[in-house]
Amino acid sequence: MAKIGVFTCWCGENIARNVDVEAVSEAISKLPGVACSMDYKYMCSEPGQSLIASKIKELGLTGVVVASCSPHMHLNTFRKTVELAGVNPYLVEMANIREQCSWVHTDKEVATAKAIELIGMAVAKVRRNAALEPIKVPVTKRAMVIGAGVAGIQAALDLAAGGVEVILVEREPSVGGKMAGLSETFPTLDCSQCILTPRMVEVGQHPNIELLTYSEVEKVDGYVGNFKVTVRKKARYVDIAKCTGCGSCWNKCPKKVPNAFDYGLGNRTAIYIPFPQAVPARPVIDADNCLRLQSMKKGKELCGICLKQCGTDAINFHDKDELVEYEVGAVIVATGYKLYQITKEQENPKLQGYGEYGYGKYKDVIDSLQFERIISASGPTGGEPKRPSDGMTPKTVVFIQCTGSRDNAKGITYCSKICCMYTAKHTMLFKHKVHDGEAHVFYMDIRSGGKMYDEFVRRAIEQDDAQYHRGRVSKIEEVMVDGVKKCRCYGADTLTGKPCVVDADMVVLANAMLPSSGVTSLAQKLSVGYDGYGFLSESHPKLRPVETNAAGVFVCGACQGPKDIPETVAQATAAAGKALIMLSQPYLTREPEIATVDERLCAACGACVKACPYNAISIEEICDRKGNLVKMTSRVNPGLCMGCGTCVAVCPSKSVDLIGFTDDQVYAQLESLLD
């Protein structure tokens, strides 16, 4: 029955020391179906592989078992060996008699007996193996990048430069992301917008890039190489083809609301561009605040000033959301981050907030991104450091690091990675503008690993005289001192062991970084994993840092974990590179060890559809030649299935099986253990 060749490796002394390889080989040769049983010093070596190949040719072997190390080590090696000798690569099984036998059992008799059983199991399994061909999936040579912050911009430009069409989706009215709102960047203190703006313009103009701002991903169908992504283009009420971006509308708009781009520190109008360098430099009407749109709901037509102002007839109050489907081969997720809002009410029940800092209650307690705007030349104060409550130039500013980060008790467990650096930057920027000011920093540790980073922090301390206190602030109170409102920070300096109370004019909190809102629902649409905080999971932390477990979906930037701009850009380029590699293939090959449904017997109950982590299974109709419905069935999409086998276990009628790990194969392995 079948002709199986078994090749047992000595691995030098690694296996042979504790396993009597010759005895094993002899015992295995007696198993039914074993046509030859050989042993050799190093099976993975060139002569070892030649031995296998020659036996295949000599005996016409129908299956091969290599008893040596872990399949994680050499399964691919031996698959190639047999393939070159004319046997299907999936007709090889390995028996792991090194890692799981000779290295862990020192009693030679026991280890030898175990090795024989392990090989017997592999022989039993390989007898049930089927010849398989890799699955070929066609590829759509177009990519989608979700999020147009610095990561998305970088990835899109790299892909476009590689000749791939890119759909760049951004939910805000402009590209640019968080970086567009930053003042200067560490450790060089060069202007953030000066670096970014040219890239933003390039994205807007690149012939290979289709820019979809004010748009969100609604639905994702399909699979690697063949995604169908439906994008919701939100109603902008401004026809950006007609609009020239002249500004007469937003200059005349009577309705003023806080500008989210300035984190509420400045105002904008209801029809607005978020910031002057926006790309596209076309306004959008904020429907919630527009007097006209609000009145239309009540059947009236108030205001309409912008309509009158517009010389190109670009305003359309009857604009509606539009759903557009795009076919893309790869998706890069670059949705970035948000700051942890530390007020007491938290969405995540594990987080308790930091009510004791009075954030949201005391106007002069702000977060780091707000400080960026205050200190930015294009910010609401024109770059003049003024505190929000009364516009006074703060003389004493307290910076509190690790607000929320590294707090197992009630905050977030991880380090947000960039706060040490930007706080040092903040102290410098502050001192550069307020020469007689005092910058106090409360910190837990200073983490400044990186090129020129530690030097940068030392500069803040040594040259710009920032006062670093190693300790936490337990509470902030608003007090009046000599008629001036102060934020009294009750801190401690653990180095001196003394309490340290500072009356600050302003407090800047280095709030922890969280993935931006909505990322988990996006991740679910894409079948990408995420951690307890919503950071997307890469496929392997070291070896596959930008891939995800959803084939064809890549991640970069802060949506994957806290990181600074250089790292973000590097990762974005990496993601684009990986996507380019994928899209450069004429078709994708995928492992054929996937689930398969016996469609004749499937009752289409849908349990597998619910269980599949990859949405790879769908309910389909089976029709006869005339098109009449015969029955319903589940069907596995070979382009999506990753071969986990969860569907096999949940199938009530065992109508699904996992090729390569079928019940038949597992049963054969088990039965081989019967004495």
Added chain:
Amino acid sequence: MENELRNAIRELLEKQEIDVAIGYGRVGVDGAVGAVFVTSPDDVEQIVWNDECRQNLAVHLTRPEVKAFGKIGIVVKPCDARAVVVLANEAQVDLDLLTIIGVVCSGIKRAKPDGTTADEYYAKCETCVQHTPQNVTLVVGDVAEGEALDAKNEQNAATAGNNAKLAKLRAMTVEERFAYWREQFSRCVRCYACRQSCPMCYCNRCVADKNRPTRIDTSASLKGNFAWNILRAFHLAGRCVGCGACASACPAGIELDLLNLTVSDAAKEHFGFVAGTEFGVDPLIGTYADDDKEEFIR
């Protein structure tokens, strides 16, 4: 109430809202109650309702012979109604073609081995706290009476009927339990009557009939019988509604309802899951929660 039921069915047939009504009638030896399939309003007098209406008629809904009728009206007891919900949730019945006629049930008397009616309710009825059918198209009978029975049973549900048997079983040592089921399963003849009378056993081919590989030995030996009965119990995890059709069909008198109850109980205890209470619910197996119990995992 029987008349109320007949009238309801007559009306449905007359208005052609249904092509067939599956109900209970005196069809067996000596007028024993079994399923009748009434297609004409003139025949509704065949339909009866009493405490001998044992069968779970939902078992017929997935049979091709029955589906061929078209629009079906089915008489269901409250426990059977839950079976219809599970079938709908598993896409086995088309609710558009189904009129679910729920009857308020005050308990069903079990059959003696010779097929006659015992003067005793089924054990499942003693713990039943749902005498009024839920998720049905229409309800026949006195809902208030049903609710009164619910309230009455709620008081002793924990210590009566199958729950009492279950408690007894749990009080045994693990060896005693093994011996208990060993004796029970030794009687199994592998006729698969349990499967055939179960509404949830609609698989196109049962695992027991699949032979690549043979997952369950076909012989009525202890090995095969053990595998069959426990794999079937697991097959019903999160699906069994506790109607007891399997136990009443078993010619060997194996306490299959008790076996299934242990799994349903676990589903309820660990996951708060009760099968067939709601349309549109995802299956218990095939979904998960982040905080599923795991203290037994090393």
Added chain:
Amino acid sequence: MSQIVTLEQLKQTLGAKLAAGAKVVAPVLDGEFASFKEIADVEQASFVPRICMQNSIEEFFFPKHETIFTFVRQGNDVVLNDAPDFDVEQIVVGARPCDAAALPVLDPLFAWDYDDRFYQRRRAKSTVVSFACTQSDAHCFCTAVGGSPENTHGADAILFDLGDGSFEVRAITDKGKALFDGKTTESDKVGKACDAPVVNFDVWKIADWIRANFDSPVWEQVSLRCVGCGTCAYVCPTCHCFDIVDEGSYKKGKRVKNWDSCQDAMFTMHASGHNPRDTQGKRQRQRLTHKFVIYPDKFKFYLCTGCGSCSRSCAQMFGVRPCLEALDKEVQ
């Protein structure tokens, strides 16, 4: 003059057989369920004539599963070992007349051109002692197929319950005589069975109707409530369809003969997926045809003794008698 055996004497007789290494099968009561079981001690048995039994005596002649042979694979070779022969004496006591009557019905089948030694060895080694019926119920219809409450067909001896702790023994065969030889006393009491159950259909006519109405829609109609559970076949004293399967591993295992039921959809399923009997109507038709047409054509017996076990145990209140009655309406 009749021969009488008291309950005690009966127990002693069987006890002696047990002590001599014989297998004794007798009705055993477990709660309200009575079934035929092999007993280790006469006290386990219940010597009361009953018509409602959970099983028939058939399984002691044709077990529900039986090993045909075992095999061991040795390299490319295979070694087969015959299952051991049944070689102990077996006494089946307390059979219903309709149980015992099934044996002569089955005999010609298991001897048809090929002798099934498994059945025949057990048959040769067994003595069947039946109880004349003391009651009948609405399921009984032995009279329709040539039986009666005191039918001795297939029995080696029949016992009539005298209601006073003793039985009148009527030995039918030498085996029966031998069993009770010297164990009985003479008496003038004569046992009497209950009245024969009344049936108002004619199986002969129905069989003719079946012969002529293979394609009748009536089959689907009458069997609509049947869910194909097959209980009828498993409790039937005459149903004998079986399956042959291999069990065990690739290296060693056995081939077994298992009871099967024509009510199972898989029964006639071809490997190609084609199934000539794809509905319950067709499967019920086969069952009835086999019992009342095919078998009599071949072996001159109805494959039914009218015991009523099928309808008694049917959860859907179906079975042979209800089916015959429904067909009788078509005959009329």
Added chain:
Amino acid sequence: MNSEPKNTDAFEPKIVAFVCNWCTYLGADLAGTNRLEYPANVRIIRLPCTGRVDFNLIVKAFEIGADAVLVSGCHPGDCHYTAGNFHARRRWNLFRELLDTVGVDTNRVYFSWISAAEGAKFQSLVTEIVEKTREMGPYEEYQSIVAEA
């Protein structure tokens, strides 16, 4: 059947382990790489994911004479396939109850999360399982139903 009481000193338990390819299998490999010795009684069946392990495999393991069964995979959140182990965990909850009900000793069925980094955990768990099973003795109860014709 062997009616003589077995010599428990000589009893070597047969343990079947169904492990996932990405965590526990690699954990077992790591135990090897680190030369962490443990008893040789475990026979590992490598599957892609614990999500693949259905109840019938556990039953089959006992049928072929396993004295104990281990099912082990990635820690929650670490599943190579995102959620296979969560699905597995839900089923295990129910397996256990059912096995307990029918009198299969749940001390003979182990579930664990062992990551690719936890070679030592694999070593200690296997050692513990073998020792405990050795104490409990061969699973004669289940074998008796398998042996019965």
Added chain:
Amino acid sequence: MENIYKPDLMEVVKVKQETGDVKRVRIRFKDPEKAKQFSFNVGQFGIFSVFGVGESVFNICCSNSHQNEYFEFCFRKVGRVTERMWDVEPGDTIGFRGPFGNSYPIKEWEGKNLVFVAGGIAMPPIRCAIQYCLENRDKYGKITIVYGARTYGDLVCRTELDEWAKYPNVDVLKTVDIAPAEEIEWDGRVDFVPTVLKDSNVSGENAIALVVGPPIMIKLSLPILSENGFKDEDIFTSLENRMKCGLGKCGRCNCGSVYVCKEGPVFTQADIKNMPDDY
């Protein structure tokens, strides 16, 4: 007493893959005594088994001229047993029970013209008769073989067809439903079997027809044969009911009162008309 369910041990002598999923296996008795005593008639079937997997029923597909040396059967890989049977290699041991059933009344056909009509995997049940008749060529009149399959790759005994055509007075009409790829040299028809049969114009005069194949092929072929003058008694077929024991005991193969395993598998069209449609 003999154990009628126990098979004889057979050694696999030769395995030939006929199509993508059909193999032909030649076997011989391991016990030389049994080989000497063995005989069968063309048209009979056997029950073949892979130990540990199970039994399957196949026709003996060769003539009985070498019955004491070897015989052959053909199978298609469709189920548990056949999937494992697929793996057998020369030297392996399999089980055999038989021969069972009736056979073609091939002696009675002497002197007559013969028409063999087969479709797909149904070639093997006819092959035995063809082989027999060709081996005894002078005893039979004109032989017409109409054989078709869905595709070129599904033709069983493809090379043999050409060998048969070389015999005197033998017409081999082969056809496929789907035209073969261009690189395949195909000298047969692209049509359905009944059409080819109709075009062949075979006469029922002093002739016997043997028709085996899928139900639809048989259904369409029968009226053509009738039109051409074949009487029902002269049209033979071989039924393939599901069987287990082959001994008339297991109760599976009944077709009305006919036990196909004992009274079949060979029936004339006249027999079949008297049997209920239960196959």
